[in-house]
Amino acid sequence: MNTPTSGSQYKVIGTRPIRHDGADKVTGKAKYGADVKFSKMLYGRVLRSPHAHARILSIDTSEAESHPGVFAVITTTDMPDLVDKMADLGEGVVNMAHLGDNVLAREKVLYKGQAVAAVAAANVHIAAEAIEKIKVEYEPLPAVTWVLDAMHEDAPLLHDNVFTDDMGQKSETPSNVDKEIHFLKGDVETGFAAADLVVEREFKTATVHQGYIEPHVATADWNEDGNVTVWTSTQGSFACRTQTAEILQIPISKVKVVPCEIGGGFGGKITVYLQPVAALLSKKSGRPVQLTMQRDEVFEGTGPTPGSFMRVKLGATKDGKLTAGEAWIAFDAGAFPGGPIGPACMCVFSCYDFEHAKVDGYNVVLNKPKTQAYRAPGSTHAALACETVLDELAEKLAIDPLEFRLKNAATEGTRRVDGPVYPRIGCVEVLQAAQASDHWNSPLEGPNRGRGVALGFWFNCGLKSSASAHVNPDGTVTLTEGSTDIGGSRASIAMQLAETLGITAEEVNPQVVDTDSVGYTDVTGGSRVTFATGLAAYKVGLDIEHQMTSRAAALWDCPPEQVSVESGVYSHNGDSLTFAELAEKLHATGEAIVGRATVAPDGATNGFGVHLVDVEVDPDTGKTTILRYTVIQDAGKAIHPSYVEGQMQGGAVQGIGWALNEEYFFDDQGQMKNASFLDYRIPTFLDVPMIDTIIVEVPNPDHPYGVRGVGETPIVPPPAAIAIAIHNAVGVRMTDLPMSPPKLWKALSEQS
Amino acid sequence: MAKKTHVTTTINGEETEFLCEPRQSLLEVLREGLDLTGSKEGCNNGNCGACTVMLNGLPVDSCLVLAVEAEGAEITTIEGIAQQGHLHPLQQCFLEGAALQCGICTPGFIVGAKALLDRNPNPTEEEIRFNLAGNLCRCTGYDKIVRSIQEAAERLQSAT
Ligand code: FES
Ligand code: FES
Numbered sequence: 001m002n003t004p005t006s007g008s009q010y011k012v013i014g015t016r017p018i019r020h021d022g023a024d025k026v027t028g029k030a031k032y033g034a035d036v037k038f039s040k041m042l043y044g045r046v047l048r049s050p051h052a053h054a055r056i057l058s059i060d061t062s063e064a065e066s067h068p069g070v071f072a073v074i075t076t077t078d079m080p081d082l083v084d085k086m087a088d089l090g091e092g093v094v095n096m097a098h099l100g101d102n103v104l105a106r107e108k109v110l111y112k113g114q115a116v117a118a119v120a121a122a123n124v125h126i127a128a129e130a131i132e133k134i135k136v137e138y139e140p141l142p143a144v145t146w147v148l149d150a151m152h153e154d155a156p157l158l159h160d161n162v163f164t165d166d167m168g169q170k171s172e173t174p175s176n177v178d179k180e181i182h183f184l185k186g187d188v189e190t191g192f193a194a195a196d197l198v199v200e201r202e203f204k205t206a207t208v209h210q211g212y213i214e215p216h217v218a219t220a221d222w223n224e225d226g227n228v229t230v231w232t233s234t235q236g237s238f239a240c241r242t243q244t245a246e247i248l249q250i251p252i253s254k255v256k257v258v259p260c261e262i263g264g265g266f267g268g269k270i271t272v273y274l275q276p277v278a279a280l281l282s283k284k285s286g287r288p289v290q291l292t293m294q295r296d297e298v299f300e301g302t303g304p305t306p307g308s309f310m311r312v313k314l315g316a317t318k319d320g321k322l323t324a325g326e327a328w329i330a331f332d333a334g335a336f337p338g339g340p341i342g343p344a345c346m347c348v349f350s351c352y353d354f355e356h357a358k359v360d361g362y363n364v365v366l367n368k369p370k371t372q373a374y375r376a377p378g379s380t381h382a383a384l385a386c387e388t389v390l391d392e393l394a395e396k397l398a399i400d401p402l403e404f405r406l407k408n409a410a411t412e413g414t415r416r417v418d419g420p421v422y423p424r425i426g427c428v429e430v431l432q433a434a435q436a437s438d439h440w441n442s443p444l445e446g447p448n449r450g451r452g453v454a455l456g457f458w459f460n461c462g463l464k465s466s467a468s469a470h471v472n473p474d475g476t477v478t479l480t481e482g483s484t485d486i487g488g489s490r491a492s493i494a495m496q497l498a499e500t501l502g503i504t505a506e507e508v509n510p511q512v513v514d515t516d517s518v519g520y521t522d523v524t525g526g527s528r529v530t531f532a533t534g535l536a537a538y539k540v541g542l543d544i545e546h547q548m549t550s551r552a553a554a555l556w557d558c559p560p561e562q563v564s565v566e567s568g569v570y571s572h573n574g575d576s577l578t579f580a581e582l583a584e585k586l587h588a589t590g591e592a593i594v595g596r597a598t599v600a601p602d603g604a605t606n607g608f609g610v611h612l613v614d615v616e617v618d619p620d621t622g623k624t625t626i627l628r629y630t631v632i633q634d635a636g637k638a639i640h641p642s643y644v645e646g647q648m649q650g651g652a653v654q655g656i657g658w659a660l661n662e663e664y665f666f667d668d669q670g671q672m673k674n675a676s677f678l679d680y681r682i683p684t685f686l687d688v689p690m691i692d693t694i695i696v697e698v699p700n701p702d703h704p705y706g707v708r709g710v711g712e713t714p715i716v717p718p719p720a721a722i723a724i725a726i727h728n729a730v731g732v733r734m735t736d737l738p739m740s741p742p743k744l745w746k747a748l749s750e751q752s
Numbered sequence: 753m754a755k756k757t758h759v760t761t762t763i764n765g766e767e768t769e770f771l772c773e774p775r776q777s778l779l780e781v782l783r784e785g786l787d788l789t790g791s792k793e794g795c796n797n798g799n800c801g802a803c804t805v806m807l808n809g810l811p812v813d814s815c816l817v818l819a820v821e822a823e824g825a826e827i828t829t830i831e832g833i834a835q836q837g838h839l840h841p842l843q844q845c846f847l848e849g850a851a852l853q854c855g856i857c858t859p860g861f862i863v864g865a866k867a868l869l870d871r872n873p874n875p876t877e878e879e880i881r882f883n884l885a886g887n888l889c890r891c892t893g894y895d896k897i898v899r900s901i902q903e904a905a906e907r908l909q910s911a912t
Pocket of ligand 1: 792793794795796797798799800801802803804813814815816
């Protein structure tokens with residue numbers, strides 16, 4: 001298993017070593033956020049709003065404070081006032097005043113589940129009893145939870161200080177629409193006039209959650225000297241530090257964030273919820289305080305991805321050339337502005353070369369939890385709309401769906417509707433790999449069965465990463481990095497350093513450290529870590545190699561330029577030393593060798609993927625069964641193929657859940673009715689088959705090993721591919737997610 | 753505060769005594785009282801399997817077992833799966849097969865799979881999926897977990 005594919009130019013890259021944190025994680029030793037413990041530590045609970053929209057008239061905490069075993073109770077009066085200030089957290093810009101309100105509600109609650117107060121007590125049971133004793137007087141207000149309703153002029157207004165930002169222009173009156181986006185390329189009227197066939201459809205998608213298995217957790221210790229340490233489960237320790245310091249109104253140098261092992265994030269563990277609250281409870285009680293969410297709090301109190309309404313219209317000529325596209329997209333942002341409407345508008349037509357296209361996007365606040373990033377935010381929604389309409393065009397024009405896509409596929413030099421011109425991308429290559437795949441070439445027979453294919457896109461990003469490493473006398477290297485490891489990134493980063501130095505993956509010991517111990521590093525998100533932190537590791541390797549070369553030169557008394565390095569062997573004039581032999585001599589010959597690098601690369605080129613799915617629909621129940629599934633994706637270069645496959649498989653299965661089952665179910669009071677893993681049903685072991693993968697490698701010219709990000713693209717095509725497969729199985733076009741049994745059964749009954 | 757109950761039980765082969773309140777779950781006592789934090793809490797209501805332990809050889813969600821019910825029971829947690837410093841084949845195969853990404857579900861899967869293989873050393877894919885359907889994984893899509901359990905079953909079989 002642990003050998004590179006034959007003919008590979010690499011020794012480490014492309015192999016499948018055991019991850020460095022593996023033994024800890026299969027034996028239960030790894031310390032996740034809830035596993036840290038300190039002497040005298042208190043446990044907290046958060047009181048949450050029972051209303052979807054209400055004014056807070058008063059909060060009386062006296063009874064809770066005198067409850068035996070309670071050490072501190074806090075409300076927003078314990079939190080500094082926050083003014084409007086925008087901060088960039090790496091995966092989006094956030095208004096700190098809104099963030100503060102989302103952490104503890106100030107004057108109004110804007111969704112059921114919003115935090116209002118918190119208690120620290122001797123144990124969780126006492127804390128849970130005590131929050132029941134906090135008396136909050138509310139004045140309930142009308143709530144709105146559907147995006148089109150919230151856009152209405154007479155809809156309940158959530159904020160009187162939110163105005164529509166229409167491409168930089170601010171509206172005069174406050175509005176629930178916080179943002180409008182408009183992109184135009186060419187002239188769509190001309191484009192549609194040139195079409196032989198035009199198809200237009202409307203789509204709806206329900207709110208869905210990232211569904212990480214580990215609930216949010218934070219432990220804080222506010223020391224007597226004013227320094228605050230936070231141990232937490234986060235995708236970005238520096239982003240957590242920025243937000244925590246900002247909300248507490250203390251300098252960032254006073255906050256140290258220690259990232260624990262993290263039990264999944266998918267975009268949902270970038271924003272802070274508990275960290276500042278735990279810190280305030282610690283300040284008030286003088287003890288370390290741990291706050292953990294219950295599962296219903298995760299669903300109701302943390303950010304899902306938007307529900308949406310979309311309309312897409314496409315035109316094509318008889319021979320299958322797209323002539324024009326038009327999209328109208330409305331996303332719900334949840335209770336506060338922000339969200340992935342921008343990416344959705346950029347992604348909707350991103351796979352194809354359009355001469356004429358127009359995209360209009362609206363971001364709308366309403367009485368649901370504030371949405372957060374979820375794997376390729378916005379792109380999955382958009383792909384459902386675009387790919388479904390495209391499939392209908394192909395079907396009506398009797399053109400093979402892969403051929404149709406190939407005829408119109410974006411390539412190097414294609415200008416996206418939102419402006420950027422593509423560098424070298426692998427869109428065509430993944431379509432060709434799909435055409436050549438065993439899945440595509442195997443017949444699918446039987447009643448109520450159908451095959452679907454869909455294409456998906458995600459940007460991937462670079463952002464900032466820092467790393468350093470020191471050489472040990474036994475020839476190993478200890479690597480220090482700031483990217484929290486959610487899915488095996490320690491391995492993929494260490495492997496790039498190992499490759500650079502000509503040593504093995506096992507000879508690198510990667511450590512993810514706290515914010516005081518490594519240079520600034522952006523979040524683990526945007527499919528950036530293997531690309532950008534990997535690039536930092538590569539540069540650390542070059543730095544070490546440079547210093548090792550000088551040392552070898554000193555040993556051999558020659559100029560460094562005369563030392564040659566080949567696969568970790570340093571030689572000059574018949575003398576040669578391996579990396580390990582040279583490392584052994586370091587102490588005796590001079591100072592220690594420490595390499596460092598810090599990067600902010602552009603050029604995280606885009607990821608394209610094609611998914612193939614075979615389904616069978618039970619016409620009596622409307623239940624869809626996935627029979628076979630294949631994910632094809634351009635990884636640029638797969639550093640550790642097992643974890644690349646894992647991203648492809650995991651993303652596909654999340655997409656399958658989104659397509660078929662998952663949804664927030666709200667009643668007319670804006671109350672979520674299914675806030676548990678029993679009723680909000682993510683795919684189980686029994687719901688999915690094996691997920692086949694085909695890794696395509698079109699190297700990214702802007703990375704020394706060709707890496708493109710892979711984490712996010714795989715969630716994009718599944719809902720579209722499955723909707724298309726259902727159509728091919730039973731003849732109905734499903735345009736409303738999830739395509740759950742009741743909805744599909746209803747569509748089937750209406751059809752017959 | 754409720755009066756505490758004295759419980760005697762065997763955990764990972766060692767006789768263990770603890771005091772607990774009647775309202776405390778076995779999961780809470782393992783994690784908070786006994787520092788066995790390998791069993792994870794994902795939902796605290798029996799819907800995710802992250803807290804799976806073996807109780808008298810059968811897999812249970814320890815968040816749904818009251819600690820007082822453990823009186824006289826034999827309990828195996830993830831901390832008791834590796835023996836004498838050697839990983840169990842399931843653990844080894846999970847690592848080789850990349851069956852974990854974030855790893856929060858892993859202890860529950862390994863304990864659940866061990867309970868399955870103890871009873872059924874040669875399960876089919878269907879049996880694996882059925883028996884572990886109460887264990888949720890959000891990262892992997894399950895494919896590599898199934899394969900790793902199959903591989904471990906094979907290794908265990910050929911070792912006997
Ligand atoms: S924590 Fe016990 S089943 Fe989820
Ligand atoms: S590996 Fe993350 S939940 Fe399974």
